[in-house]
Structure formats: structure tokens, C-alpha cells
Amino acid sequence: MLLKDKISIVTGGGSGIGAASAKRFADEGAAVVVADIRKRKAEEVAASINDNGGHAIAIEVDVSDSDSVSSLIRVCVEEYGGLDVMYNNAGTLLPGNVVDLEVADWDLVMAVNVRSVFLGGKFAVPEMLKRGGGSVINTASISGMHGDGSSVSYAASKAAVINLTRAMSTDHASQGIRVNAICPGTIETPPVSRMMENPGVLEVQLNAHAIGRLGQPEEIANTAVWLASDESSFVTGESIVVDGGLRARSPLGHLSDPRPVHKR
Numbered sequence: 331m332l333l334k335d336k337i338s339i340v341t342g343g344g345s346g347i348g349a350a351s352a353k354r355f356a357d358e359g360a361a362v363v364v365a366d367i368r369k370r371k372a373e374e375v376a377a378s379i380n381d382n383g384g385h386a387i388a389i390e391v392d393v394s395d396s397d398s399v400s401s402l403i404r405v406c407v408e409e410y411g412g413l414d415v416m417y418n419n420a421g422t423l424l425p426g427n428v429v430d431l432e433v434a435d436w437d438l439v440m441a442v443n444v445r446s447v448f449l450g451g452k453f454a455v456p457e458m459l460k461r462g463g464g465s466v467i468n469t470a471s472i473s474g475m476h477g478d479g480s481s482v483s484y485a486a487s488k489a490a491v492i493n494l495t496r497a498m499s500t501d502h503a504s505q506g507i508r509v510n511a512i513c514p515g516t517i518e519t520p521p522v523s524r525m526m527e528n529p530g531v532l533e534v535q536l537n538a539h540a541i542g543r544l545g546q547p548e549e550i551a552n553t554a555v556w557l558a559s560d561e562s563s564f565v566t567g568e569s570i571v572v573d574g575g576l577r578a579r580s581p582l583g584h585l586s587d588p589r590p591v592h593k594r
């Protein structure tokens with residue numbers, strides 16, 4: 331039980347990576363607040379955790395709204411007595427290049443992906459300090475490390491999360507609070523599955539990942555559990571890439587024939 335007696339919040343916990351992480355946190359002994367803007371989704375995940383003998387509650391939250399995040403943390407503390415792990419995972423993507431993206435859409439992506447991490451830290455860290463420390467985990471993306479086309483706001487927001495993670499970790503390391511991010515490759519969650527319905531997209535994606543398949547939400551949850559737990563006690567300020575070899579692979583693929591001819 332890697333998270334025995336720990337109290338955690340997972341935002342975006344109603345679906346995909348957040349749902350898998352909430353369930354895994356509970357399996358490892360944590361009490362989990364499943365937080366999502368879609369309350370029904372959060373309730374379904376919390377119910378499945380409780381049905382399996384875990385401890386979870388569902389809370390509706392808009393991670394881009396200060397009052398909403400502040401109230402999320404307050405309810406968690408009232409219900410479970412504190413907070414040890416804050417997983418700022420909720421995020422969104424609205425496509426567009428710098429010319430055609432609407433200003434309102436830029437603002438929305440930055441608010442849901444970046445302001446959320448600021449607010450999650452702002453209200454979670456003081457509660458963690460009361461318990462002598464804690465772990466903040468942020469979901470960034472490999473899109474924050476290179477220039478994906480047609481998603482300028484998403485790329486900028488995830489790059490911001492990576493450096494916000496470093497800055498937050500620096501401020502609070504000496505107080506026992508670790509702050510790390512996870513940068514997933516393409517993970518088979520509902521929005522990604524919808525994207526894969528477009529002809530040709532799946533083939534490009536499979537080729538891009540050296541491992542030859544998309545990632546599963548549980549494979550990100552495995553990393554989140556490790557970052558939440560004391561097993562990663564000397565890790566802070568890092569952005570851990572979990573991408574099936576996507577970044578490692580050159581777009582050229584194999585430079586030579588895959589069956590090299592050895593001449594004597």
C-alpha cells in the first residue's frame with residue numbers, strides 16, 4: 331500500500347487519466363476526492379472506488395475558478411482532515427494556429443491548463459504545510475516540449491505547466507513539499523479515441539510511438555502513484571516523460587535498411 335493513510339485530490343478525476351489515477355490512489359490506500367466539472371462522471375468514479383472497498387467522495391469543481399478550487403480544498407479538509415496529495419490533472423485542448431484561434435479560446439485553455447495549477451498550489455500548499463509536507467503532481471504533456479501544429483494554446487499552456495512545476499518546487503522544497511509533473515505521450519482516453527476516428531490519424535500516432543501502440547491511462551496512473559508516494563522522496567521539480575518512446579524516436583525512423591547487409 332504505497333499511499334496508506336494519505337489524503338488526495340485528483341482533478342479531472344471523472345475521466346481518462348484522472349479516473350485511472352483516482353482508482354489507483356484508492357487501491358494503494360489513499361482517501362480520494364474525485365473532482366471534475368462534470369459532477370456525474372466524478373460520482374461514477376467515486377462510487378466504483380467505494381464499491382471496491384476504498385474511500386472516495388465526488389466534488390464538482392471548475393479548476394479555472396478561484397472560489398471553486400478554494401472550496402474544493404476546504405471540503406476535502408472538512409471531510410478527511412487534511413491534504414497530502416494534490417493532483418492537478420484536469421486540462422483541455424482547443425485547436426487552432428496563432429491566426430485562427432479565437433482570443434476567448436486561448437484564454438480558456440490557459441485558464442483550465444495553467445491557472446488551475448496555480449490555484450491548486452495556492453490553496454493546497456498551506457493545507458499540506460499543516461501536515462509537514464506533501465506532493466503536488468501536475469499533468470503537463472510532451473506538447474509542452476515541442477511545437478505541435480494547430481494547437482498553439484495547448485503547447486504554450488503545457489510548457490507553462492512544466493516551468494511552473496520547477497518554480498513551485500523551488501519555493502517549497504525545504505518545507506517538505508515536492509512538486510512534479512507528468513508529460514504523457516498519446517494516451518487512449520475519450521478525447522483521444524474520438525481523434526483517432528479520423529482516417530490516417532491512428533497510423534501516424536502508432537508510428538510516432540517507438541513502442542508501437544498508444545498509452546493507457548493506467549500507465550500514467552502508475553507514475554502518478556509513484557510521485558504521490560514516499561518512493562519518490564528525492565524527486566522534485568521534474569517533468570517525467572511517459573510517452574512510449576515518442577520523443578526518443580527520430581522522424582526519419584530507421585536510417586538504414588532494417589536488415590543490414592554485413593560485407594566481409
Ligand SMILES: NC(=O)c1ccc[n+]([C@@H]2O[C@H](COP(=O)([O-])OP(=O)(O)OC[C@H]3O[C@@H](n4cnc5c(N)ncnc54)[C@H](O)[C@@H]3O)[C@@H](O)[C@H]2O)c1
Pocket residue numbers: 341342343344345346347348365366367368371391392393394419420421422442469470471472513514515516517518519520521522
Ligand atoms: N490523453 C492524452 O493523450 C494526453 C496527453 C498529454 C497530456 N494529457 C493531459 O492529461 C490530462 C487529462 O486528460 P485526459 O486525456 O484524461 O482527458 P479526459 O477528457 O478523459 O479527462 C479530462 C477531465 O477533465 C475535466 N475537466 C475539463 N475542464 C475542467 C475544468 N475546468 N474543471 C474541472 N474539470 C475539468 C473533464 O470533465 C474530464 O473529465 C489533461 O491535462 C490533458 O491535457 C492528455
